[in-house]
Amino acid sequence: MWFNILKISVDIMPQELRNHIKKEGGKVYQIGGAVRDEFLGKVSKDLDLIITGIDIDDLQVILGEYGSVNLVGRNYGVLKFRPTGLTGEPIDISVPRIEVSTGEGHKDFEVRLGRGITLEQEQLRRDFWMNAIAKDIDTGELIDIEGKGQLDIKNKLISVINPKAFDDDPLRMLRAIQFAARFDFEIEPKTMQEIKKNAKKITTVSPTRFQEEFRKMFEKANKPTVGVDLLIETGIMPLILSKGKSNPLMDKLDKKAFPTFLALLAEDYGEAAGETIQTLMKVSKVDTKAIQAVVDFQKIPFTNISIIQFLKDRANLDYVIQHIDALLKAQGKGALSDKLKDMKGGGMPTKRNELAVSGRDLLDVGLKGRQIGEAIEYLMGVAVNSKNEKEHLINEAKREFGISKMSWEDLLWR
Secondary structure (H helix, E strand, O other): OOHHHHHHHHHHOOHHHHHHHHHOOOEEEEEOHHHHHHHOOOOOOOOOEEEEOOOHHHHHHHHHOOEEEEOOOHHHOEEEEEEOOOOOOOEEEEOOEEEEEOOOOOOOEEEEEOOOOOHHHHHHOOOEHHHOOEEEOOOOOEEOHHHHHHHHHHHOEEOEOOOOHHHHOOHHHHHHHHHHHHHOOEEOHHHHHHHHHHHHHHHHOOHHHHHHHHHHHHHHOOOHHHHHHHHHHOOHHHHHOOOOOOOHHHHHOOOOOHHHHHHHHHHHHHHHHHHHHHHHHOOOHHHHHHHHHHHHHOOOOOOHHHHHHHHOOOOOHHHHHHHHHHHHHHOOOOOHHHHHHHHHHOOOOOOHHHOOOOHHHHHHOOOOOHHHHHHHHHHHHHHHHOOOOHHHHHHHHHHHOOOOOOOHHHHHHO
16 A cells, blocks of 8 residues: 555655654654545645654754755745755655634735644644545555544544634635545535535635635636535535536536536636636636637537637637537537538638638728728628638628729739
8 A cells, every 4th residue: 555655755855865854853743634545545746755763854964964955945845855866856854733723814824833843733734534545655654643534534524623714724625625625525514514504705815715625626626517516505606606507517617627527617617707706816927718618619509600700819729619619518419629620621610810811802892991801791701601602702801892893804803
């Protein structure tokens, strides 16, 4: 069971470094997601190492002898360490800490570090029992307070460690829900009661953390609707996205289609869906446009001309089409990208620059200014419904806009 953890830990913490830490009175443990995931039979990318018995200043000096140390998380007891000779992202190595609440917000707390803070204190400050199991990387011994973490994993339950956990850190409510969706676990009754009790505090969570937890809920869960339904049941959804709703199609989407998932979540906002999600989660401008496009697409008929009109002037067109395709696939329908290929294969224009006439051609036959734009729009419909040939389209433009007839030869020599 422990092969993955042991292999990674040995690479990151070679024996010489571990001996140095022991000499200074320290002990190295693996804790958190990787330990939990091993019990679940999952491969984890997490490597949460914690070292007890050493102050962070001393740990910084020790680690510096064996690699590079980044101090970006030092105030929270975290050092980013990259051993000499290893490439890739640095590893978070921390000392035990306790957090003392100073207010109602997600960031309203004071961090206390020190050699005297124990592993048990570190475990008890964590969110759920399943995330508090530690393992001594030297002996393989499991440290699981009263066996609660392993029992919850066995019973597929999410139990909060401290009843005040959601009051101290409202983000944990979202974590409980996304874990339930990811692992197909149930939130035990008392924990659910505490979430409902503290639901109003969810508004203190930052937009970037909303995006992170929603993304995990969608990308890592077999049924993201489990999480969405829990958000509604707990009263959290109405507080952050009043019109947010669940949709069975969410469970059928490709895991690369996060914007499509968000579009289904917020589709009742109509023309404001993209902006609403952007405000809540600070998604990128590209994703905001894709979200809105997916919402808008569901309102148009699936006809050639409607599709062309819909796609007109949209930025990042390939990305938009990719997420509309994800929706159509979930609906069991043919892809928009395939339809566009068929249209092009049949000689139909799918955008303006594929039309057989240009604005210059229309200027040459006497159209001016605003008329040219109107004619282009009109001729797109003509080309789709009949044929995309220059002479045919020029004659149609002249007829529609009342221009005196001119022979095709005259036009060519003008």
